[in-house]
Amino acid sequence: MPTVRDVRSKAGEEPITMLTAYDAPTASIVDEAGVDIILVGDSLGNTTLGHETTLPVTVDDMARHTGAVARATEDALIVADMPFLSIGVDEAASIENAGRMLKEEDAHAVKLECGPHTVDLTKKLVQLGIPVMAHLGLTPQHVNQYGGYPRQGTDQEAAERILELAEAHENAGAFSLVLEHVPSNLAAEVTDAIDIPTIGIGAGPDCDGQVLVVDDAVGLSEWTPSFSKQFGDVRGEMESAIDDYVAAVESGEFPAAEHGHEESDLEELY
Ligand code: KIV
Ligand code: NA
Secondary structure, eight states: EEEEEEEHHHHHTEEEEEEEEOSHHHHHHHHTTOOSSSETTTHHHHHHHSSSSSOOOOOOHHHHHHHHHHTOOOOHHHHHHOOTTSSSSOOHHHHHHHHHHHTTTOEEEEEEOGGGGHHHHHHEEEETTOOEEEEEESSSGGGGHHTTTOOOOOOOOHHHHHHHHHHHHHHHHHHHHEESSSHHHHHHHHHHOSSSSSEEEOOTTTEEEEEEEEHHHHOOOOOOTTTTTOOOOHHHHHHHHHHHHHHHHHHTSSSSSGGGGOOOOOOOOO
């Protein structure tokens, strides 16, 4: 069974790899590639559910997709993202929502978009046996506060706040920290300052690991952020396969005899 301790012990030795997945087939491919951590990100709101932001994503959405990923994964550590307002409003509800991902859906840990309000919650979750991955820098659930998705930690005060929160979440027991869209020198400083692994996205090369949204990485998304990279052209592959299918049906080329539509020896019905 993959554990958060494996992730911690890899830090500083070898780069940690993390990708999102939201469904069983993608999870099995990511897992078989040997990716260390599969994040069932609330980015599924954008990628899979077609919303403009992650805000409409529900605990039920996360539970459904976490279960699908877990059923298809053997080796990777599975981290379930906690969606907007599922944590931080009420402690009991936060614990119940996070606990559901482990208890009912076979995640190994949860990820929280963090701020001062998640320090005590992290401590409590860890005490209860729910490992926590913290997330600082750009936290997309704050899109309405940001007015978009700007880089974070770009001035001295903001950078210090991120460093302080990183240390606070390490002390609260988080096993790792995602740093999203922050200057690479800030990510490097945070990585130096804390012992738990940092996993960067748009945070430069000096984190202990990297994460991308799988749709962006494989080239399925229509749009990808500038800090991402397309390692394939899945959208192009699907477009060409589907064009071929349509053409084959329209021309009568599919289905052919080899596709198993033999006649039976029925007598004529009329
Ligand atoms: O939801 C998500 O995919 C994330 C990663 C980008 C870190 O939070
Ligand atoms: Na997320």
